[in-house]
Amino acid sequence: MTPDLLQSGAERWQRAQRRAESEGASGGRAAAFAHPVAPGAIDTSHGRILYLDDVQVSFDGYKALKGLSLDIAPGELRAIIGPNGAGKTTMLDVITGRTRPDRGSVFLGSTIDLLRYREPQIAALGVGRKFQKPTVFEPLTVWENLELALAGDKRVRASLTFRLGAAQRQRLQELLALIHLEDAAGRAAGTLSHGQKQWLEIGMLLAQEPKVLLLDEPVAGMTDDETERTAQLLLKLKGRHTLVVVEHDMGFVRAIADKVTVLCDGAVLTEGSFEQVARDERVIEVYLGR
Numbered sequence: 001m002t003p004d005l006l007q008s009g010a011e012r013w014q015r016a017q018r019r020a021e022s023e024g025a026s027g028g029r030a031a032a033f034a035h036p037v038a039p040g041a042i043d044t045s046h047g048r049i050l051y052l053d054d055v056q057v058s059f060d061g062y063k064a065l066k067g068l069s070l071d072i073a074p075g076e077l078r079a080i081i082g083p084n085g086a087g088k089t090t091m092l093d094v095i096t097g098r099t100r101p102d103r104g105s106v107f108l109g110s111t112i113d114l115l116r117y118r119e120p121q122i123a124a125l126g127v128g129r130k131f132q133k134p135t136v137f138e139p140l141t142v143w144e145n146l147e148l149a150l151a152g153d154k155r156v157r158a159s160l161t162f163r164l165g166a167a168q169r170q171r172l173q174e175l176l177a178l179i180h181l182e183d184a185a186g187r188a189a190g191t192l193s194h195g196q197k198q199w200l201e202i203g204m205l206l207a208q209e210p211k212v213l214l215l216d217e218p219v220a221g222m223t224d225d226e227t228e229r230t231a232q233l234l235l236k237l238k239g240r241h242t243l244v245v246v247e248h249d250m251g252f253v254r255a256i257a258d259k260v261t262v263l264c265d266g267a268v269l270t271e272g273s274f275e276q277v278a279r280d281e282r283v284i285e286v287y288l289g290r
């Protein structure tokens with residue numbers, strides 16, 4: 001390569017650097033997308049890990065969320081209840097970047113403006129979501145499903161070439177025990193009961209070490225025994241992860257939640273302990289008075 005070519009290459013590189021820097025300095029959406037996502041860098045020094053303020057969502061003029069505000073502390077296990085159509089799933093869609101609000105703020109910690117990120121980036125920032133229907137890979141075994149979830153974690157993928165190291169195997173063993181599937185490790189996921197599939201999916205989410213885990217009606221369709229075990233599982237996760245659980249099963253909500261938020265017509269009706277909200281006249285009315 002001639003010195004001329006070297007020189008022009010170096011100039012081109014410098015121009016590109018300057019361009020990248022000025023784009024970064026301009027702020028706004030483009031700059032946020034250009035920032036690398038660093039998992040674990042959530043600033044909770046102000047005592048909140050998830051913060052929604054005055055969020056509004058419209059679908060063809062219909063307001064599914066009308067000024068929803070929510071404040072979740074790190075390690076908290078928050079239950080969200082409310083009648084059908086209250087906006088619970090829409091709220092989760094807004095947090096995970098699936099639906100864009102017309103108005104309002106959504107922050108992870110005090111510094112990460114989630115409205116600047118797209119769905120996969122929000123997941124990479126440490127927000128895991130369990131949908132209502134389990135989505136495990138049915139032909140694969142329980143162990144293989146967990147292995148895949150672990151390999152989906154970029155830090156793990158970078159540190160190993162296809163085969164799990166001893167530390168990862170150990171971690172999967174612990175996860176298997178946590179989700180009550182130790183004896184089912186070699187079984188095809190398709191042969192599990194509905195409840196077991198839900199646990200497997202929770203295990204797959206946990207393999208990626210989410211800071212915040214959002215669960216939409218996790219015990220719907222479960223047997224009483226499965227519901228009870230799921231309550232125990234979520235109680236074990238509390239503290240280490242922040243959990244936001246949307247659920248209709250009041251026995252389950254009473255068993256797990258530190259604090260219950262009642263949504264109605266796209267906004268918070270009231271918040272408090274299970275006992276407090278359960279004897280609130282307005283709550284009784286929205287559940288029974290329709």
Ligand SMILES: Nc1ncnc2c1ncn2[C@@H]1O[C@H](COP(=O)(O)OP(=O)(O)O)[C@@H](O)[C@H]1O
Binds near residue numbers: 059064082088090
């Ligand atoms: N994609 C959509 N398009 C139009 N309307 C929607 C859409 N998603 C939800 N809605 C409406 O918004 C309201 C809130 O829905 P949702 O968040 O699913 O309630 P919940 O989970 O509390 O039952 C409902 O009236 C629902 O019909």
Ligand SMILES: [Mg+2]
Binds near residue numbers: 088
């Ligand atoms: Mg819903």
